Amino acid sequence: MSIVKIPPVLRPSTGGEREVSAEGGNVGDVLRSLAEQHPDTQRQLFGEDGTLNRYVNVYLNDEDVRVLDGLDTPVSGRDTLVILPAMAGG
């Protein structure tokens, strides 16, 4: 199981959970597992074609998955995924 850190704007979709455990061998599988547990996150994370929305940044530990293999980046049980949307409060 990997840990997925949920940003404030997605917490209403995860019942207020700030961290969710999810299964998967790669980034895409882990996120899809998250969306199965919390269906409201599906539309926020993925476009209709199943790709990650451009405004959602996902980090595997401290590295942006865009510079790795995107959704195909392999994930091990000790990894943490961080979902990071832009925020503009000041």
Added chain:
Amino acid sequence: MASGAELIRQVKDRIKEVDPREVRDRLDGSGDGAGSNGASANGAAAGDPAPVIVDVREQHEFEEGHIPGAVHVPRGHLESRIEGASRDRSAPIVLYCASGNRSALAADTLERQLGYENVESMTGGITLWKDRGFDVDVPRALTADQRSRYSRHLLLPEIGLEGQIKLLESKVLLLGAGGLGSPVALYLAAAGVGTLGIVDDDVVDVSNLQRQVIHTGAHVGDPKVDSAEEAIHDLNPGVDVVKYNTRLDASNILEIIEGYDVIVDGVDNFPTRYLLNDATVRLQIPVVSASILGFDGQLAVFKPYDGPCYRCLYPTPPPAELAPSCGANGVLGVLPGTMGLLQATEVIKLIVEAGDPLVGRLVLYDALAASFTELKVRRDPECPICSREPDSISDEEMGVFPDYEAFCAAAG
């Protein structure tokens, strides 16, 4: 015996005096670094060598500001040190003091006792020079008050005298005098940042006081820039505050931000953040950026061409439903204090060039978990803005992304 005032009158009758404007014209006419033989290419003094400018005041007066390029020879050391300023008895020399009396007496001494042939005293001294709005050099030294005020900085090897002078000479622009801008403004003012620009078109509301600590109850209803200016000057009257009681937009952004060394982004909406990014990449000004929501904060330094820009990190803004900045949202009152002071710290590090700036890194602060997370942010080789030459970023492109404002407005 003549009185002191009579003596000065008699001396002024027999020496030559010169108006500050003519001194300025002669200096300008001689061109930069032309030296004692510099001949003017234009202006009234064409063909004349540039005069040697001698400041005859005391040390502390000289340190508070003098005419650029002036040689300091206090009147008490005139006879023994004037040759350090000019050995040539026929070279033109202009003496000045605070108001023109001491320099008249010194000119008399140079002419009658030391044989200088071409000496003038500037009328009205540096007081009149400043009144005319001419340039003054404030040398790289601190006043006694500054040495005392900034003593804890001076003790740090990473800041010291050199770093403190950099702070005093620096210009920092704060976007917003709100949650983030309040603590940043107070601490940067306390730290001695020379010029603080503040952009905010809002007035103080009682609901601001839970976190916007630069404002007080007495200023509810006042423009935030005025309230902030008063607090800054109460804390440190040496700070020059430049107020922009306006909203940053594409029509005014370049004019406002140009000339600032660092910009502190605490704005509360995406359109302005993208606009700011594009304009600062174009002008190559570093931005210390933070954002807050609820109990969470983000912090990064965007230093154009040294590291990623805001668009490298966030190529597209989120839709309105995931961008709560569109509407009112809760925020822990302490949180902008925490994030704002991290911003202020990064600003000072950039100015004094100490430590490792938060370039290419994003820090997430989760107040409920009491945890910091650091993520890597890389330059996007296909970034629509910072992958290009700064001059190629046009006015029309700045701040543009798909219909965000309309989307945001529709979502309320």
